[in-house]
Amino acid sequence: MQSRAAQRKLANGIFVGLCGLATAIALAFLVAILWTLISKGLSGIGATLFTIDQPAPGSKGGLRNAIVGSLIMCGMGMAAALVIGILAGTWLAEYAVGTKAGAIVRFLNDVLLSAPSILIGLFVYELLVAPFQGFSGYAGAVALAFVATPIVVRTTEDILLLQPAALREAGMALGAGRALVIRRIVWRAARTGLLTGGLLGFARISGETAPLLFTSLGNQFYNANPSQPMASLPTTIFQFALSAYDEWQNLAWAGALLIAVAVLVVNIIGRILARESHLS
């Protein structure tokens, strides 16, 4: 009996050790990536990164045109995603509970949530770029909106379902209709959670490269007009990282660090807000 107990103890010890080792390996990889990002990107972060446009090969410059383009397209895409996503999420949580249609929409939304974003890019290319003969910031924004919407739908549904039924009943008892209760009471009570969905969506699309490659295309000049091809941070980083010029590669690392930090900060804010609204 003694040896059996010892055996079990040994097996358990090995298992615990292996799990700990797996965690150590995972963290080591992630530390290695962050270290690379910081050590190669930090030297490029400075005022000129934000104030000067991208340079010609072999000369110094910044990423102003790409940053502006990214902000414009992410902003437009996010605005559309918030409107569509909150309405659709509200439909799922308030009008379609327990219905078959609701189940189907929820299922397909979950599939869309993890669908390869490059296919969204192809779709928007076929939808907007090919028929109108031109890459544009609008097409890029639409592609980003399609990527962000499922995230907003999901968070909206989750947060609305967390709101107590008594809240709705109290509104109804005062004579308000369903829509009025949703807009004036439920949305208001859930606003932090709704904002969280927006932030998570924003964090996701600000690093997306694939859907922009053949929608907004990229632009080596400063352009704030969305009807023209538009630069974005991820596509510029992609182009610069694969180039043979040191200056471009350094800018790519600086841009990558910028995006990673932005995504982390937005995600952390979203997380804090989520905790406040009891969204897991």
Add this chain to the structure above:
Amino acid sequence: MASLFSTGTVTERQGAGETLFRFACAAAATLLMTALAGVVVSLAIGGWPAFRAFGPGFLFTATWNPVTEIYGAAGPIVGTIVTAGIALLFALPLALGVAIFLVEFCPATLAPPVAVAIELLAGIPSIVYGMWGLFVLAPWFAEHIQLPIALSTTPGSWADAFFSGTPNGANIFTASLVLAVMILPYMAAVFRELFLTVPAQVREAAYGLGCTPLEVVRSITIPSVKRSMIGVIMLGLGRALGETMAVTFIIGNAHAMPRSLFDGGSTIASTIANEFTEATGVLHEASLVALGLILFLMTFAVLALARFLLQGSER
């Protein structure tokens, strides 16, 4: 303002608002579904010329030649499946280990920060992983692993068949490694959430009977979420199949059927990302869109299965 346009009683006006709002919500949900249908339809239409020109042979030919305008999808399809498979092979045991460690063994003060760190890292854009793969992993791999192996194997041996290739580190294997590192935090985070849904009473009951932590994990935790675990694996696989940027940087972008693990290759997503804006003709573009349709069908099947298996485990 409202009174200018509205007629009728308060209840009637409110009724109109009710219908309108409900309609707007349903319309938004419908629009979302239309988007998904739109993806399939647009890919099918855009890829049609390629399917018509090459027939079913499109799936089984490995020629990809813009000069002769002959295109076959076999190379990228095999590349996609192989890279995703190898990535899963590496990421799955590590992700499981991380999740079990965090749920069962990690000191209570350490678990939350590590869990949050891993979840945050899952959100880092894939382009960052791709750059790390290209500038750090590939050179290291070429120098310390690929070159020694290439020098020590005899031409024609089985090892040569597995490990031959240009020793520059940009190949199918390193692309799979980058993919693995990328889906690892994601899968670990979802596994952890899943394990946390197993009621503490059940686990504590097993501990009370004298089970060791290994026995609790093996006979209580894992069996009670087995179905959802397969769902999580499918989610990771779906992610690996469709990942674009991390792979495009490092896979070497060769269209022929890969001859070995250390040979350059391509995936469907990397081929589209690399060539679409530079497509040389109608047939070239159509073939790329047709590749997109194949990728969509592959990921849709995997993700639909994942969601089906995961139903009920959430919330």
